[in-house]
Amino acid sequence: MGKKCQITGKTYNNGYAVSHSHHRTKKKQHVNLQKKKIWSSKQNRWITIVLSTKALKSLNQMKISI
Incomplete structure (x- = not known):
C-alpha cells in the first residue's frame, strides 16, 4: 500500500529544499499518516x-462510524 490516505486520498506534495546559497533540490513533503482501528x-x-x-480530526468532530 502506498503512502496515501484511504479516506481523503491525500498524497505527498512536491517542493524544494533550499540551501543557504539558494541552491534548490527537489523533495517530497509526505502527508502525516496514522493507522487507526475504527x-x-x-x-x-x-x-x-x-x-x-x-x-482523523474530521472523523472525531463528526463522530462518524464506518
Missing part, C-alpha cells in the same frame, strides 16, 4: 485504516 457498525467488526491526521 468500529464498523455495518460490518460489526473493527477495521484498521490508514488515514491522515486531518481526516
Whole structure:
C-alpha cells in the first residue's frame, strides 16, 4: 500500500529544499499518516485504516462510524 490516505486520498506534495546559497533540490513533503482501528457498525467488526491526521480530526468532530 502506498503512502496515501484511504479516506481523503491525500498524497505527498512536491517542493524544494533550499540551501543557504539558494541552491534548490527537489523533495517530497509526505502527508502525516496514522493507522487507526475504527468500529464498523455495518460490518460489526473493527477495521484498521490508514488515514491522515486531518481526516482523523474530521472523523472525531463528526463522530462518524464506518
